[in-house]
Amino acid sequence: MPNRFDLLVFDWDGTLMDSAGAITASLQAACGDLDLPVPDAAKARYVIGLGLNDAMAHILPGLDPARFQDVAARYRVHFLAQDSGTTLFHGAAAAIAELHAAGFLLAVATGKSRRGLDRSLAATGLKPYFHATRCADEGHSKPHPGMLRGLMEDLEVESGRTLMIGDTTHDMEMARAAGVARLGAAYGAHAKSALLDYEPLACVDDIGSLRLWLMQHA
Secondary structure, eight states, rough: OOOHHHHSOOOOOOOTTTHHHHHHHHHHHHHTTTTTTOOOOHHHTTTHHHHHHHHHHHSSOOGGGGHHHHHHHHHHHHHHHHHHHHOBBBHHHHHHHHHHHTTOEEEEEEEEEHHHHHHHHHHHGGGGGGGGEEEEEOOOOTTHHHHHHHHHHHHHHGGGGGEEEEESSSHHHHHTTTTTTTEEESSSSSSSHHHHHTTEEEEESSSHHHHHHHHHHO
16 A cells, blocks of 8 residues: 655654653753743743744743843753763664655654754764754744745655654644644653644554554554
8 A cells, every 4th residue: 555645754852852851951950040930841841842032932931032042052051961861762763764664755843953953863873864854943943834844845745745743732733834744742742632632643652653653554
């Protein structure tokens, strides 16, 4: 039976990389360093996947945007200190390799910076499997559909043949805005109930279920 989709687009943090906890802690520590209000865990987890300006505006409403880079600089210090201990979800590397071997075009659409994603792709060994990637500092960040539209244009795939896989409502909203089908990863940053509001084709609870669903239904 022919595949339903040609292009599978993955979010990175919270979908392939088990980094939501590190991101949350690093955001909280950065705010504490600068004597700014420290967001609770739920608020910090909500902004995972957003670009810098949108994330800062959400967790620190009223902060002068001129200070966003100060918070980002402190965040990077804390995140990089934990980076070596941040790993892919168990089974993620094997799933990506299997999907690549099955002939899918694979891509990443992430709120990470280009520098951060390139570092992660190199460290995990996954770079050769992805045909294209887009980052938040290269244009519009999620939930704007720009990253998905750019990937589809680069890889010459129509929206009806593209599937977005992500763990946040930002991923789901981006996909819906781009007219792209979506698959929720309910083991990451946002609650399953929130992902289901965006009517994904399915909402899976772990990487094993994600791999199985994609191999059987994508």
